[in-house]
Amino acid sequence: MTDLSSTEPKAHRSLKVADARTKKRNAAEKRFRAYGIVAIAIGGLFLLALTYNILKAGLPAFTQYVVELEVTLTQDEFDAAESQMLKTAAYTDIFIGNFEANLAERGVAVPYDADAIERLLGKVGGDIRSYYRENLDDIGQPVTFQLQTSSRVEGYFKGRVNRDTIVDSRFLMGSDLDIVDALRDSGVLTSRFNWDFITGKDSGVDNPGGAGIGASAIGSLFMMLVVLFLSLPIGVAASIYLEEFAPKNRLTDLVEVNISNLAAVPSIVFGILGLSVFIQFAHLPQSAPLVGGLVLTLMTLPTIIISTRASLKSVPPSIRDAALGIGASKMQSVFHHVLPLAMPGILTGTIIGLAQALGETAPLLLIGMVGFVAREYPDGVVSGFMDPNSAMPAQIYTWAARADVGFYEKAWGGIIVLLIFLLLMNALAIFLRKKFERRW
Amino acid sequence: MSFLKLTASTLAVAAVSATSAAARDNVQIAGSSTVLPYASIVAEAFGDNFDFPTPVVESGGSSAGLKRFCEGVGENTIDIANSSRPIRQSDIDLCLENGVTDIIEVRIGYDGIVFASQIDGPDYSAFEPADIFNALGATVLVDGEVVANPHTQWADFNADLPAEDIVAFIPGTKHGTREVFEDKVLMVGCETTGAFDAMIASGMSEDDAEDACIEVRGNGITVDIDGDYTETLARIEANPNGIGVFGLAFYENNTDTLQVATMSGVTPETATIASGEYPVSRPLFFFIKQAHIGVIPGVKEFAQFFIADEVAGPSGPLAQYGLVSDPELAATQAAVEAEETLEIQ
Numbered sequence: 001m002t003d004l005s006s007t008e009p010k011a012h013r014s015l016k017v018a019d020a021r022t023k024k025r026n027a028a029e030k031r032f033r034a035y036g037i038v039a040i041a042i043g044g045l046f047l048l049a050l051t052y053n054i055l056k057a058g059l060p061a062f063t064q065y066v067v068e069l070e071v072t073l074t075q076d077e078f079d080a081a082e083s084q085m086l087k088t089a090a091y092t093d094i095f096i097g098n099f100e101a102n103l104a105e106r107g108v109a110v111p112y113d114a115d116a117i118e119r120l121l122g123k124v125g126g127d128i129r130s131y132y133r134e135n136l137d138d139i140g141q142p143v144t145f146q147l148q149t150s151s152r153v154e155g156y157f158k159g160r161v162n163r164d165t166i167v168d169s170r171f172l173m174g175s176d177l178d179i180v181d182a183l184r185d186s187g188v189l190t191s192r193f194n195w196d197f198i199t200g201k202d203s204g205v206d207n208p209g210g211a212g213i214g215a216s217a218i219g220s221l222f223m224m225l226v227v228l229f230l231s232l233p234i235g236v237a238a239s240i241y242l243e244e245f246a247p248k249n250r251l252t253d254l255v256e257v258n259i260s261n262l263a264a265v266p267s268i269v270f271g272i273l274g275l276s277v278f279i280q281f282a283h284l285p286q287s288a289p290l291v292g293g294l295v296l297t298l299m300t301l302p303t304i305i306i307s308t309r310a311s312l313k314s315v316p317p318s319i320r321d322a323a324l325g326i327g328a329s330k331m332q333s334v335f336h337h338v339l340p341l342a343m344p345g346i347l348t349g350t351i352i353g354l355a356q357a358l359g360e361t362a363p364l365l366l367i368g369m370v371g372f373v374a375r376e377y378p379d380g381v382v383s384g385f386m387d388p389n390s391a392m393p394a395q396i397y398t399w400a401a402r403a404d405v406g407f408y409e410k411a412w413g414g415i416i417v418l419l420i421f422l423l424l425m426n427a428l429a430i431f432l433r434k435k436f437e438r439r440w
Numbered sequence: 441m442s443f444l445k446l447t448a449s450t451l452a453v454a455a456v457s458a459t460s461a462a463a464r465d466n467v468q469i470a471g472s473s474t475v476l477p478y479a480s481i482v483a484e485a486f487g488d489n490f491d492f493p494t495p496v497v498e499s500g501g502s503s504a505g506l507k508r509f510c511e512g513v514g515e516n517t518i519d520i521a522n523s524s525r526p527i528r529q530s531d532i533d534l535c536l537e538n539g540v541t542d543i544i545e546v547r548i549g550y551d552g553i554v555f556a557s558q559i560d561g562p563d564y565s566a567f568e569p570a571d572i573f574n575a576l577g578a579t580v581l582v583d584g585e586v587v588a589n590p591h592t593q594w595a596d597f598n599a600d601l602p603a604e605d606i607v608a609f610i611p612g613t614k615h616g617t618r619e620v621f622e623d624k625v626l627m628v629g630c631e632t633t634g635a636f637d638a639m640i641a642s643g644m645s646e647d648d649a650e651d652a653c654i655e656v657r658g659n660g661i662t663v664d665i666d667g668d669y670t671e672t673l674a675r676i677e678a679n680p681n682g683i684g685v686f687g688l689a690f691y692e693n694n695t696d697t698l699q700v701a702t703m704s705g706v707t708p709e710t711a712t713i714a715s716g717e718y719p720v721s722r723p724l725f726f727f728i729k730q731a732h733i734g735v736i737p738g739v740k741e742f743a744q745f746f747i748a749d750e751v752a753g754p755s756g757p758l759a760q761y762g763l764v765s766d767p768e769l770a771a772t773q774a775a776v777e778a779e780e781t782l783e784i785q
Contacts, residue, residue, distance in 0.1 A: 086750035087489050089757075126488040167695045170760065204484035205477040206761045283516050285464055287496050368468070371498035372480035375487055388466055388496045401499075401668040403477065403693040 054415055060158045061413025064194035064209070066146040067121065067183065071098045073132060078139050081129070088125030091132075095124055095147070106186060116176050120183075122148035122209035148196075148209035149189065151406030153180055157191070160405055197413060202374040202395060208406030211399065213414045216374040217421075219289050219389030220358060226293025226385070227300055227357050232350050234297075235304030242305075243312045244334050263302035270299045271363030279367060287368035287388035295367060296357040303356065307349025311342040344436040351429035355422050361393040370394040392418045464515045467495035467742050471505020471522030472616055473668050474551055474687050475724050478758050479522055482746045485757065490745070492738035497522075499668070502616035503531075509727060510535035519732045519739050523725045524551065524616030532784045542730035542781040546743060547772055548752055550764040552688035552713040553620055553720045556698040561680040562602040564594075566702045569719070571598055573629025575606045576662050578655040581635040586642060589657050607682040609675045610656065612666035620722040621685060622654040625703075628719070630654075673697070688713065689762025713764045721764070730781055743776050 018026065073094060081090035096117050124147040132139060152172035155161035166174045183189040200212015246252045274295035278284045284291050315338045323333035364370055369390050378384035390398070392414060399411040469479055479497045487494030500508075502523040509521035510531060527545065535543065555572070557564045574580050574597040580589045594601035611617040630636045630653035639649040656662040665672045665684075672684040673694065683701070688708055691698055700708060703720055712718040726746070733740045745751060747769060752758050754765045766772065 084750075085489070085745070085748055086485065086756075088485060089750065126484075129488065161696070165696055169692060169695060171693075204481040206481050206757060207484065279516055286468060286516060286518075368470075368496065368498055371470075371496065372476070372483055373496050373498075375484065375494035387493075388468075401473075401670045403669065403690045405694070 054412060054419070057409065058412030058414075058416040061197055061409045061416075062194050063158075063191050064196065065149045065154050065157055065189060065191050067149060067189050068144065068146050069095070069098060069102050069188070070142050070144045071095060071128075072142045073139055075139050078132060088123075088129055090125070091128040092118070092121070092123075092125040095128060095145070096121070103188070106188065113179075116173070116179055119170075119172055119176055120149055120153050120180060122150045123203070123207040124148065126210070146192070151208040151404050154209065154406060156180060158409070197410070198417070201376065202372060202390065202398070204372070205402050205404065205407075208402075208404050208410060211407065211410050213392060213395060213410075213417050215377055216390040216392050216395035217417070218377060218384065219292070219369070219374060220391045220421075222289035222378070222384045222389070223293040223296060223391055224354055224358060226290060227296045227354060228350070230294070230297045231300045231304050231353065235301050235350075236308055236346060238301075239305045239308035239312060240334060240339070243309050244338070245330070259302050259305050263306060266362070267299050267360050268362040268366070270295050271366035273298065274363060275366045285386055285388070287373055287390075288386050289369075289389050289391075290385040291367050292364055292369050292391060293385075295363045296360060299360065299363065300353040300357045303353040304346075304350055307352070308342070308346045311345025311349065312338060314345065315341045341438060344433050344438075347432045347436075348429045351425050351432070355425045355429075358421060358425070359393050359418065361391075361397050364391055364394045370398060372398070392421070465737050466493040467520065467736060467738050468498075468518045469495055469520040469522060469726070470498040470500055470508050470518050471520075471726070472502040472524040472724070473499045474502075474524040474615075474617060475522035475548070475726065477689065477761065478548065478724070478763055479726070479746075481757055481761060482742070482751060485751065486738075486742055486745050490738070490741065492741065495520075495738070495742055501614040501666075503614050506531045506727070507534065509729065510538055510540050512538040513540055513729065513731045515736070517729075519729055519736050520743070521727045523727065524722060525619050526723075526725065527727060527782070532782075536784070540729060540731070541784070543784070544728040544730055544743070544776065544779060545782050546726050546728065546747060546776055547723050547766055547768075548726065548747060548763070549724055549758065549766045549769075550713055550721050551724050551762075552708045552718055552764065553617060553624075553722070554686050554688055554691050554708040555683050555701045555703065556676070556686050556691050557683045557701070558676055558680050559697055559699045561682075561699075562604045564602065564683055564701050565699065566600075566705065568632075568704055569625045569629035570632045571601065571629070572608075572625050573633060573635070573653075574598070576608055576610070576656050577626060577630065577635070577653065578657050579635070579639075579652055581633050581638050584638070586635060586638050604681045606661050607663070607679055608661070609663050609665050609672045609682055609684040611672075611685055612664040614666060616722070617685065617687070620720065624720045624722075626654045626656070687762070688764070692762050710759070710762075710764050714767070723766075724763070728776075730779055733779065740776070740779075744773070747772050747776060 071094070077094055081087050081094065084090045096114055099117050124145075127147060128145065131143070131145070150172070152161055156177060161172070163174065163177060166172065166177070168174055180189065196210070197212045199214040200210065201215040202212075203210035242252065242256065274291060278291045278294055279286055284294075319337050319341065320333050323337045324330070328336065361370065368388070371390075373388050374390035374395055376387070378387050378389065396411045396414040396418065399407040399414065402408075469483070476497060476499045483495045483497050486492065498505075502525050505518075505521040506523060506527065508518050511517045527543070532543075535541070555564070555567055571594070574589075574591060575594060577589055579586055580591070581587075582590060591597050591606065593603050593605055595603035610621060627650065636649055636653055639652055640646065644652065663675065665675070669686050669690040672686060673690075676682050676684045677697070686698070688710070691700055691708075702708075703718060706712050706718045708718050708720075713721045726743075728739060728743055748756075749769065750756055752763070752765055752769060756765070759765050
C-alpha cells in the first residue's frame with residue numbers, strides 16, 4: 001500500500017489512500033489511545049498491588065489459633081479468685097493448673113512447664129472471668145473453653161516467627177515451639193475463624209489476640225447516624241433555598257464561594273473547631289460519637305450542598321415552567337416536581353459524603369476518639385451517642401502505632417472491614433442512582 | 441415538608457441528648473505515648489476486674505497531656521495526665537492559672553531508652569555518650585576548637601565505629617523522652633569530650649553552653665520523630681544506616697528486627713536499668729487531679745490499682761511488658777492512699 005501510494009502522482013490522489021498528513025493524524029490518535037491504555041494499566045496495577053497487599057497483610061487477622069480445654073472450676077476456686085485484687089490473673093493460673101491434668105488425660109506427652117504454658121497463652125483471664133460471672137450455674141460443672149494463644153504463637157503459625165530467627169525472650173522461648181507443635185499435633189491447639197475480631201472490642205497493648213473492631217464499628221455507625229440526620233436536611237434545605245429562591249446578588253455569591261471553599265478545608269480544622277465549640281463551649285462529653293458526628297457533619301455539609309445544587313440544576317427548566325404554568329406556587333413546583341426528580345442525585349451525593357466521613361480520622365484526634373477508647377459496647381441508644389467510643393479509622397490508626405506486630409495485622413484486617421463498608425455504601429449509591437434515574 | 445419535620449425532630453433529639461450529657465462516669469487520661477501502653481494495659485485490667493467502666497486513654501506526648509490536664513477542673517477536662525518527665529514549673533503555673541491547685545504525683549516505674557538499628561545493618565553495637573554527642577551535636581570539639589559539627593561518618597571521630605553515614609531518628613521536642621536524651625546522653629557526651637569546658641573557656645555563660653550542648657544538627661542527619669516508636673521503626677526499616685531512639689519495652693517487642701547498642705558498655709535490660717547501671721533511664725509518672733477524686737467515679741481506685749504490687753510490681757503485667765518496676769512502690773502506694781499532693785507555689 002505505502003509503496004503504491006508513494007509512486008502515485010499527486011494529481012490522482014484517492015480518498016482511499018492515506019496521504020502523509022492523514023497518516024500523521026492517525027498515528028497521533030493511535031499514540032493517544034496507547035497512552036490511555038497505559039494510564040489505565042498503571043492505575044489497574046496500583047489497584048492490584050494495593051489489594052494484594054491489603055489482603056496478604058489483613059486476611060490472617062480473620063484466623064485465630066485457640067487452645068481447647070475442659071475446665072472444672074470449683075466454688076472455692078471461684079471465691080478465692082474473686083477475693084483477689086487482680087482477679088483475671090487468678091483465673092489464668094487456674095486454667096494453667098488444669099492444663100496438665102487435661103494433657104495427661106488426652107495422652108499428650110509434652111514437657112510441661114507452667115511458665116512455658118503461660119507464655120503460649122494469650123490474655124485468657126478476662127474471658128474466663130466474664131464467662132463464669134455470666135454463668136454462675138456452670139461453677140462445678142466441666143466447661144470446654146476455646147482460649148486464644150499468645151501473639152508470638154499466632155506469629156509462628158502465620159509465618160512472622162520462625163525457628164531460625166527466634167530470639168529467646170520472656171515473651172517466647174525457642175524451646176516453647178516444641179510444645180506448640182506437640183499441642184497442634186494432638187489437636188489441643190486448633191485454628192478457627194476469628195469472630196472475636198469482627199464482634200470484639202479494643203484490648204490492651206499486651207493482648208493483640210483479644211482485639212476486635214466491633215465496638216468501634218458501632219461508634220462509626222452512631223457517628224454516621226448523626227451525620228445523616230443533620231447534614232441531609234440542613235444541606236438539602238440550604239441548597240434548595242440557594243438554588244431556587246435566593247436572589248442573585250453579592251451576598252449569595254459570597255455564600256456560594258464560601259461553600260466551595262469550605263469543601264476544600266482540611267478536615268483537621270473541623271476537629272479544632274469541634275473541640276472549641278462542642279467540648280469546651282457547649283460542654284458535650286469528650287470521646288463521644290455525638291461530638292464526632294457533629295464535627296463530621298460540618299465536614300460533610302459542603303459536599304452535600306454542592307452535589308444537591310448540581311442535581312437541582314440538572315432538572316430541566318421546562319418542568320418548573322410547566323408546574324408554574326398550571327398555577328402551582330413556587331414552593332409547590334419545587335417540592336412536588338423538582339425535588340423528587342433531583343432525589344437520585346441528592347442521595348448519591350449524600351452517600352458519597354457519608355463514605356468520606358466514615359474514613360476520616362484527623363478531626364477525631366482532637367475530640368478524644370483516638371487512643372485506648374473502644375472498650376465497651378454501648379448499652380442503648382443514648383449511651384451509643386454519649387459514651388466514649390472510637391471509630392473504625394481511628395481504631396486502625398491506634399493499632400498501627402502499637403509495638404506488638406500482632407496489632408499490625410489487626411490494623412490491616414480493620415482496613416479490610418472498613419473497605420467492605422465503603423464498598424457497600426458506594427454500591428448502594430450506584431443502585432439508587434440506577435433505580436431512580438430519569439433521562440430527558 | 442417531610443424535611444422540615446425531620447430537621448425539627450433531629451434538633452429536638454440532639455437537644456435532649458445534650459442535656460442528658462451530665463455526669464461522666466469513666467476516667468479520662470491523656471499524655472505521654474511512652475506511658476500509654478502501660479496505661480492501656482492497666483485500663484483493660486481495671487475494666488475486667490472492677491465494675492467501673494474502662495477508662496479512656498489518649499496519647500499525644502507528655503507536654504500536650506499536661507497542658508490538657510492544666511486546662512481546668514471539671515467534667516470536660518481530663519482526670520489524669522501521663523508523663524515521661526517530672527512536672528515543670530511552667531506546667532504548674534498554667535495549672536494554678538486555671539484553678540488546678542491539688543496535684544498528686546505518682547511514679548509508676550522506670551523506662552530505659554535504647555539506641556537500636558536494623559538487625560542486619562551496620563554493626564552499631566556499642567556507643568558512649570561521647571559518640572552520640574560527636575555524631576549528633578550541632579557544635580563539637582575538634583582539635584581543641586569548638587566548631588560546627590564536621591563529621592559525616594561515625595568512623596570520622598571513633599575508628600571503632602562503622603564507616604557509615606550518620607543518620608539518627610530522635611524523639612521530637614514534645615516527647616518527654618527527648619529531655620532524657622538531652623540530659624543523659626548529649627549533655628554527658630558534651631562534658632566528657634571537653635566541649636562544655638571549651639565553650640565556657642571561650643566566654644559562653646553556663647546556660648548558653650548547656651543550650652549549645654543539647655542542640656542537635658538537624659539537616660537530615662538528626663530527624664525529629666513527633667509520632668510513636670512505630671514511626672521510628674518504619675524509618676529505621678527504610679534506612680539501614682539509621683539509628684533510632686526507642687523505649688526498652690518497644691525494643692523488647694521487636695527484637696527480631698532491631699539490634700540494640702550498649703551504652704558505656706552496659707546492655708539495656710530490666711536488671712541493669714533497675715540497678716542504675718544502664719545510664720539512660722528515666723522515671724515514668726502520672727498526675728491526678730485531686731479535685732476529681734470522689735466526683736468522677738473510679739479515679740482513686742484506678743490510681744491505686746495502677747500501682748498495686750500485683751500490677752506494677754516486679755511480677756505484674758507491666759513488668760512483663762517491659763516496665764522496670766520501682767523499688768519504692770510501697771511509698772508511692774502510701775502517698776496515693778493518703779492523697780498527698782505536690783507542694784506548689
